[in-house]
Amino acid sequence: MASEQIQILELFQHPFREGGGGGGTGITFPSDGGVATRVGLGDRTPDLGYATTIPRGRVFSPFFKGHRRAAKSLCDYFNRARNANELVRLAKGCQNLVNEQLYIYALSFVIIRKPEMRRLRIPTVIETFPNKFASQEMLQQAQNETLRNPTRTEPIIINQEFSGTLLKAEHRVSYWREDYGINVHHWHWHLVFPIELDVNRDRKGEIFFYMHQQMLARYDMERLSVGLNRVIPLNSLREPIPDGYFSKMTINNSGRAWGTRQDNTMLRDIRRDDFGLGFINLSEMEIYYSRILDAVHQGYMMDRQGNRVPLSDDPPNNGKRGIDLLGDAFEADVQLSVNHPFYGDFHNLGHVVLGFSHDPDGSHREEIGAIGDPATSMRDPVFYRFHKFVDDLFEKYKLLQRPYSxxxxxxxxxxxxxxxxxxxxxxxxxxxxxxxxxxxAGRGLDFGSTAPVLxxxxxxxxxxxxxxxxxxxxxxxxxxxxxxxxxxxxxxxxxxxxxxxxxxxxxxxxxxxxxxxxxxxxxxxxxxxDSSITGPEEATFRELEAGREIELGSQDAIEFGQCGCGWPQHMxxxxxxxxxxxxxxxxxxxxxxxxxxxQVIRNRACNNGVSYCGILDSKFPDARxxxxxxxxxxxxxxxxxxxxxxxxxxxxxxxxxxxxxxxxxxxxxx
Ligand code: CUO
Missing domain, CATH: 2.60.40.1520 (Hemocyanin, C-terminal domain)
Structure with missing residues (x-):
């Protein structure tokens, strides 16, 4: 067990390092992100399907449809492993062939979901991808200091105001938006409630609504604490977005920057073939939104056969609640949405159009902004405006329900x-x-030193x-x-x-x-x-290497959690x-x-943060x-x-x- 854990930890280290695993095996990547060509791998050819369609060094995000398809391929591939040793072998065999962030995502997905592996623990995403949590400048400074003095033990202090100054009132609450814990939670939430990965968790659509609604309630409480008004929804895709965002962070270790957004940027139609996105038209998104709004007002959705599916939180015959159906249609999962072609993919497309507002046709070769990745999206003020817009529609539905008796x-x-x-x-x-x-940070960076970078x-x-x-x-x-x-x-x-x-x-x-x-x-x-919304943080590499063996279902497993999903206790x-x-x-x-x-709860090792995260492989433990x-x-x-x-x-x-x-x-x- 201990050696398996150590081997797994090795997979999560230095994701950007070239030359490990099965590198140099003859796959070439087109620069535009099209399907990679597989050549000459003989019987060592890993059957990676679409997993190779995302170039290395670029963003991977489950908000992109094409990336979800790639994730499905890689998760299916890793799912063949019957134990940790097999997973390590498969992972090393394709480490250099697939996008680094996709690789970590798929590994984490499989380790969390496969019963044979749940006793293994994954290290915190902060240490795997420090570039999603600290600015490039600070990481560079940390590397330089370490190279100059490899025995240095003092940490580099991350300035809380690195992405902006208080000149802009919105930045009063950036300590909250850029908190590492809430961003880790959000990354993890989307990992354990994935879309289009054959995961159909109990009340998934409803928990999408509730978890995001609660984050908005908390954001508004925080805003009132610093003298700001409650967040104003982005009520239209045709209005300028008042708040810009400049994350100062990078996507990879070579300095490729996240996209930025000026204040008062307008959204535009997207033509980003380099992300396999094709055309995303704002007018089409508006139609999807309006169809969902129609459904709320009419009290039913329409399935693909043209049948009415009633929307009610008191559903007849114990069917799905209306809020659950709406959540599934909004988020939106091809497999779970009641009618995906008709109700579309509003929420995911929203993240994409917001993320590419600075370079909608790719003419500047700019990357997506931080809003495009669940690990970084909560840093951007527009996340809350957009999700408030989404939440308002859920609330319109909720207000049509009868009051409780x-x-x-x-x-x-x-x-x-x-x-x-x-x-x-x-x-x-x-x-x-x-x-x-x-x-x-040294485990996620790769700059030729094994000295710790704190x-x-x-x-x-x-x-x-x-x-x-x-x-x-x-x-x-x-x-x-x-x-x-x-x-x-x-x-x-x-x-x-x-x-x-x-x-x-x-x-x-x-x-x-x-x-x-x-x-x-x-x-x-x-x-x-003991809060029902919080969970223990994901452990650091050091804590995991210190080697506490975790037995499935043991108190340790519950205390330390493998799931990592849950609001941070410090927030x-x-x-x-x-x-x-x-x-x-x-x-x-x-x-x-x-x-x-x-129900009998089968996986007690992952039951922290229940109210936001549910319990893996079990029903949500509250019928209300x-x-x-x-x-x-x-x-x-x-x-x-x-x-x-x-x-x-x-x-x-x-x-x-x-x-x-x-x-x-x-x-x-x-
Ligand atoms: Cu969590 Cu939009 O769903 O970010």
């Missing part, structure tokens, strides 16, 4: 009497500040805290409930209280867990470390303000009898619509009382309670 919302006999948080002995005032984490990244952070809940069960028997905890800012941009519908989209899930209440008073303490809280910022906690207990999903109860509009009246705010809503139910808390940003004094 009292029976669905309540849990008779159960009352939450007290709720709060305690951090380092202080109640209801959480502190945030800066921390640093070091990564090794990078020090600064990130938002907080000390662990606990939720304290006092609950009275007045039933005569034990009662199983799901505890759902949300956080939202109390006030809007103008310092006003929000009504239910305004605050609805800001509620960020903090935790969700199942517990048994004994009759009488129950005092629950729940650690922030669980919004920054808040130096003078303290008002937030509200909302706790709702729901009846577990209604939430329960009957994701986002319950804030995914729907509020009932206008409950028990004759008009409901306009979350407080008025919570006041109608014993099983809900709100509490005011503060979040104070203390900078370097954490």
């Amino acid at each position: 009292n029976e669905e919302l309540g849990v008779p006999g159960v009352r939450v009497t007290r709720v709060g948080v305690i951090q380092e002995g202080v109640p209801n005032n959480l502190k945030t500040g800066w921390s640093q984490r070091d990564f090794e 990078l020090r990244l600064t990130h938002l952070d907080h000390k662990r805290f606990d939720y304290h809940l006092q609950i009275v069960n007045s039933l005569s028997a034990e009662k199983e409930v799901t505890v759902r905890i949300f956080l939202a800012p109390t006030l809007d941009e103008r310092g006003n209280r929000m009504n239910f519908m305004d605050q609805r989209l800001l509620w960020a899930e903090m935790d969700k867990f199942v517990t048994k209440l004994t009759p009488g008073e129950n005092n629950l303490v729940r650690s922030s470390l 669980l809280l919004p920054r808040g303000m130096p003078q303290g910022m008002d937030y509200q906690l909302f706790v709702i207990l729901s009846d577990y009898a209604r939430d329960r999903v009957e 619509p994701m986002g319950f109860p804030f995914d729907r509009r509020n009932p206008e009246q409950i028990n004759g009382n008009v409901i306009q705010t979350a407080e008025e809503f919570a006041a109608q139910f014993d099983n809900m309670l709100m509490e005011d808390i503060k979040i104070t940003f203390v900078g370097n004094n954490l």
Whole structure:
């Protein structure tokens, strides 16, 4: 086991290095990214299918249709391996024949998904591709310093404002957009919810909606913390994009830069044959969008045979929820979309047209921008504008659903009497500040030195805290409930209280867990470390080489996770303000009898970050619509009382309670 792990780690090192594995085997790559020609490989010819269609040194992105086809070929090829040794052999045989980023993507995909290999762990993508997390200039500086002094042990400090200055208000929140952890999470999310790779995970379309909606809620909370308004959607493909983005990063080790975007760039039709994209017309995208909007308003989609597929979150006969169908049609997977030719591929094409806005026809030979790759797209402000546009359509659908009934919302006999948080002995005032984490960049670079190259990244952070809940069960028997905890800012941009519908989209899930209440008073303490949205970070090469053997299903496997999917623990809280910022906690207990999903969870080693990532090979372990109860509009009246705010809503139910808390940003004094 240990040697297999070490061999796997070797595959992830120096992805840009030439000469390893089966290099020089006679495949030639056209510079325009067309299909590579396979010549003279005899019986060593790996059957790589379309995997060789992406040139080395260029971007690989699952947002491109052609790249998904290449990924399918390489994943199929690696999937033949029955064990780690075979995978190592296959991988080494084609390492120099395929695009480096595709290679790491396919290796990661197979290791995560194949039951025979789940005990193996993949190193963090930061160390495999440091060029997706730090600027070229800083990496170059780090290399130079290391070459000058190979025994150097001090890290190179990555300046948090490397991509822009505060001259532009949007950059106030770039520490959040460019946080390494959220970008790793997003890369991993798209790896474990791939499209067109024969993966049909439970409620995939719905989780696409929910995970991205929650990231937007968190982004807006963060924006309010730094005095910015909530993000404004990119409501039209024909308007200038107000925010430019210059990532300062590179795509490969030879200095090929990501594309950039000036402020106020217009989107245009795309003609990028070098990416095998053919024509992408904005007008066609608008038609796809409008067909989905029609479906929302009409209440049904149309399948390929012309049959109506009803859109409802209360689907008859336990069919798919409407939100799930919409997510699958929007994202969009040829195999899962109810009618792919008709509803198109709006979301993926959106990433592509945004990414090529600076060079839509390739006349400048420029690469796609950071928005074009899931590992870097969250760095770009337009990511949020675009996803807000996508989310708005999902929300239009959600608002057409009936409000939840009292029976669905309540849990008779159960009352939450007290709720709060305690951090380092202080109640209801959480502190945030800066921390640093070091990564090794030398494993991903290739500059002829084996000396470690350390990078020090600064990130938002907080000390662990606990939720304290006092609950009275007045039933005569034990009662199983799901505890759902949300956080939202109390006030809007103008310092006003929000009504239910305004605050609805800001509620960020903090935790969700199942517990048994004994009759009488129950005092629950729940650690922030156990959050349902966060997961342990992917391990660094060093941590993995330190050689902790991970048994499948063991506590270690759960703690350290192989999945890597999950919101980073250090980003669980919004920054808040130096003078303290008002937030509200909302706790709702729901009846577990209604939430329960009957199943035996097969892969316990990958069940972190469940609310954002589900559980591999298992159903999503909560039968309610994701986002319950804030995914729907509020009932206008409950028990004759008009409901306009979350407080008025919570006041109608014993099983809900709100509490005011503060979040104070203390900078370097954490
Ligand atoms: Cu995650 Cu657009 O889906 O980025």
